[in-house]
Amino acid sequence: xxxxxxxxxxxxxxxxxxxxxxxxxxxxxxxxxxxxxxxxxxxxxxxxxxxxxxxxxxxxxxxxxxxxxxxxxxxxxxxxxxxxxxxxxxxxxxxxxxxxxxxxxxxxxxxxxxxxxxxxxxxxxxxxxxxxxxxxxxxxxxxxxxxxxxxxxxxxxxxxxxxxxxxxxxxxxxxxxxxxxxxxxxxxxxxxxxxxx
Amino acid sequence: xxxxxxxxxxxxxxxxxxxxxxxxxxxxxxxxxxxxxxxxxxxxxxxxxxxxxxxxxxxxxxxxxxxxxxxxxxxxxxxxxxxxxxxxxxxxxxxxxxxxxxxxxxxxxxxxxxxxxxxxxxxxxxxxxxxxxxxxxxxxxxxxxxxxxxxxxxxxxxxxxxxxxxxxxxxxxxxxxxxxxxxxxxxxxxxxxxxxxxxxxxxxxxxxxxxxxxxxxxxxxxxxxxxxxxxxxxxxxxxxxxxxxxxxxxxxxxxxxxxxxxxxxxxxxxxxxxxxxxxxxxxxxxxxxxxxxxxxxxxxxxxxxxxxxxxxxxxxxxxxxxxxxxxxxxxxxxxxxxxxxxxxxxxxxxxxxxxxxxxxxxxxxxxxxxxxxxxxxxxxxxxxxxxxxxxxxxxxxxxxxxxxxxxxxxxxxxxxxxxxxxxxxxxxxxxxxxxxxxxxxxxxxxxxxxxxxxxxxxxxxxxxxxxxxxxxxxx
Numbered sequence: 001x002x003x004x005x006x007x008x009x010x011x012x013x014x015x016x017x018x019x020x021x022x023x024x025x026x027x028x029x030x031x032x033x034x035x036x037x038x039x040x041x042x043x044x045x046x047x048x049x050x051x052x053x054x055x056x057x058x059x060x061x062x063x064x065x066x067x068x069x070x071x072x073x074x075x076x077x078x079x080x081x082x083x084x085x086x087x088x089x090x091x092x093x094x095x096x097x098x099x100x101x102x103x104x105x106x107x108x109x110x111x112x113x114x115x116x117x118x119x120x121x122x123x124x125x126x127x128x129x130x131x132x133x134x135x136x137x138x139x140x141x142x143x144x145x146x147x148x149x150x151x152x153x154x155x156x157x158x159x160x161x162x163x164x165x166x167x168x169x170x171x172x173x174x175x176x177x178x179x180x181x182x183x184x185x186x187x188x189x190x191x192x193x194x195x196x197x
Numbered sequence: 198x199x200x201x202x203x204x205x206x207x208x209x210x211x212x213x214x215x216x217x218x219x220x221x222x223x224x225x226x227x228x229x230x231x232x233x234x235x236x237x238x239x240x241x242x243x244x245x246x247x248x249x250x251x252x253x254x255x256x257x258x259x260x261x262x263x264x265x266x267x268x269x270x271x272x273x274x275x276x277x278x279x280x281x282x283x284x285x286x287x288x289x290x291x292x293x294x295x296x297x298x299x300x301x302x303x304x305x306x307x308x309x310x311x312x313x314x315x316x317x318x319x320x321x322x323x324x325x326x327x328x329x330x331x332x333x334x335x336x337x338x339x340x341x342x343x344x345x346x347x348x349x350x351x352x353x354x355x356x357x358x359x360x361x362x363x364x365x366x367x368x369x370x371x372x373x374x375x376x377x378x379x380x381x382x383x384x385x386x387x388x389x390x391x392x393x394x395x396x397x398x399x400x401x402x403x404x405x406x407x408x409x410x411x412x413x414x415x416x417x418x419x420x421x422x423x424x425x426x427x428x429x430x431x432x433x434x435x436x437x438x439x440x441x442x443x444x445x446x447x448x449x450x451x452x453x454x455x456x457x458x459x460x461x462x463x464x465x466x467x468x469x470x471x472x473x474x475x476x477x478x479x480x481x482x483x484x485x486x487x488x489x490x491x492x493x494x495x496x497x498x499x500x501x502x503x504x505x506x507x508x509x510x511x512x513x514x515x516x517x518x519x520x521x522x523x524x525x526x527x528x529x530x531x532x533x534x535x536x537x538x539x540x541x542x543x544x545x546x547x548x549x550x551x552x553x554x555x556x557x558x559x560x561x562x563x564x565x566x567x568x569x570x571x572x573x574x575x576x577x578x579x580x581x582x583x584x585x586x587x588x589x590x591x592x593x594x595x596x597x598x599x600x601x602x603x604x605x606x607x608x609x610x611x612x613x614x615x616x617x618x619x620x621x622x623x624x625x626x627x628x629x630x631x632x633x634x635x636x637x638x639x640x641x642x643x644x645x646x647x648x649x650x651x652x653x654x655x656x657x658x659x660x661x662x663x664x665x666x667x668x669x670x671x672x
Contacts, residue, residue: 028632
């Protein structure tokens with residue numbers, strides 16, 4: 001079977017192309033129009049792809065995993081119940097939690113614990129997001145939209161509980177989007193001392 | 198003119214040239230090279246270098262410009278309110294109140310415009326300086342300064358088996374002739390010291406020089422040589438030696454190749470360059486650059502005379518090749534020769550090499566301005582003022598102010614305008630060269646050579662013949 005071939009002819013140069021001068025003019029007009037548009041043109045017509053970092057900064061994409069934050073309850077204390085799911089799930093083992101019990105007269109006593117110490121070593125963190133997935137109470141999130149700010153000493157990167165609680169989400173709130181049902185609330189789905197469980 | 202005064206004047210002129218060329222043009226060209234290319238390629242470009250003013254100074258400036266921050270609309274409203282008040286005053290018929298005649302209204306409108314400009318300036322300063330926390334970057338112009346500082350402190354590396362003396366000498370040999378060629382380039386017409394603050398008492402047309410003017414005359418160029426343009430070629434020709442020696446002394450095969458390419462290319466185009474501008478001498482009848490400029494001021498710019506238009510195109514091509522700029526930059530050719538003869542240069546020596554290249558560019562641009570674009574000539578500006586085309590006079594409505602086609606201008610203002618004209622033309626050429634640098638791809642080496650010997654050179658010879666025939670026909 002004869003092979004089917006397609007002959008592609010080399011395009012011939014026209015006379016204007018061969019004199020070179022007209023083509024130089026074309027090239028110049030392209031670069032010049034580009035330059036004047038980008039340098040002096042109206043702001044919305046500019047096509048400059050880079051920004052003057054750090055004076056101007058781009059928003060990170062919505063699902064960007066930034067530095068962690070601990071979400072707050074209505075009272076300002078952490079939602080975290082110190083179940084150690086995140087520190088267990090963490091492949092880099094960068095989360096350190098010391099759990100503590102509530103006082104005996106607290107309604108949450110016996111149901112939940114709270115983290116007395118909650119430290120994330122942001123330098124060891126690999127920003128995989130497993131801690132966020134592991135958390136059963138939506139207490140840890142990576143929706144701050146910030147990358148880790150640089151610093152000069154290693155211990156500046158050990159973020160403690162207060163630091164993590166103080167970081168806001170991208171819309172500036174400290175709570176999470178999910179409502180929390182405290183023990184004693186009628187909406188509380190779990191076991192409840194008052195219902196005789 | 199006494200010897201001391203001549204020395205003083207020459208020193209001042211040299212200072213002016215060094216300040217303008219090395220102090221202003223070279224850094225600006227570095228800036229343009231980096232920033233303009235970035236703009237063409239949709240990038241922001243280098244803009245970080247700058248210094249921060251002390252906080253108290255910024256506070257002071259903020260307090261100073263704060264009252265001026267109405268913005269354009271505020272200024273416009275204010276101006277309208279004032280004008281309205283004046284019109285009411287004028288209509289109310291209280292004639293003894295000053296400031297309501299039509300003339301005064303014009304004056305107030307002018308004052309208001311100036312005031313609005315001030316307001317705008319205030320807002321601009323506030324946005325640019327105070328809001329940026331007192332950091333001055335001047336759109337990145339300070340970046341070349343930072344670059345220069347970096348180059349001074351950088352290690353000056355010399356290859357182990359290089360010729361130390363020649364290696365150090367080569368950048369200087371490139372820079373000095375480039376600066377020296379400015380000696381004969383006129384920046385303005387002759388300055389008559391006696392008349393500096395009055396309108397020059399001469400006829401408006403070309404007969405300006407026929408009237409005897411008394412007192413000291415200072416030519417606005419460092420040296421008025423009778424060989425003029427030949428001096429430039431003699432001096433600029435030594436630039437070849439710098440590149441060739443630099444390549445040879447580096448003990449590096451890439452450098453040697455680059456140096457050899459530079460030498461052969463520059464020698465070839467030197468010949469062509471000299472021949473392309475022969476029609477200019479024939480037309481202007483002089484080798485002195487100041488007389489060439491004067492001829493063009495009195496008759497017509499060279500670019501508008503047909504043989505010289507062709508001469509300009511050839512000259513521009515040859516000059517670009519002579520300064521080793523894109524698309525003729527094979528001596529540096531990064532893609533095949535690393536950095537050509539610049540490969541083994543670093544620190545200040547590299548800086549000097551580059552300054553030399555930029556100064557050479559400015560020199561050839563200035564030469565193009567003088568040869569083809571009238572040098573210091575400003576259209577319709579004569580030694581005693583403007584003489585616009587036509588004969589007309591226009592009276593501003595409601596007043597007795599008259600604007601006519603003849604405007605008398607003081608002598609020093611004329612000279613200043615002429616210097617500005619020269620600088621403007623040089624800048625326009627540099628801009629064009631930079632744009633060409635970012636538009637065209639590099640030629641192949643054999644293409645460069647054949648363009649010179651088979652293209653530019655024969656055309657230049659034909660052009661000389663053509664010019665001769667035309668001069669014989671029309672003279």
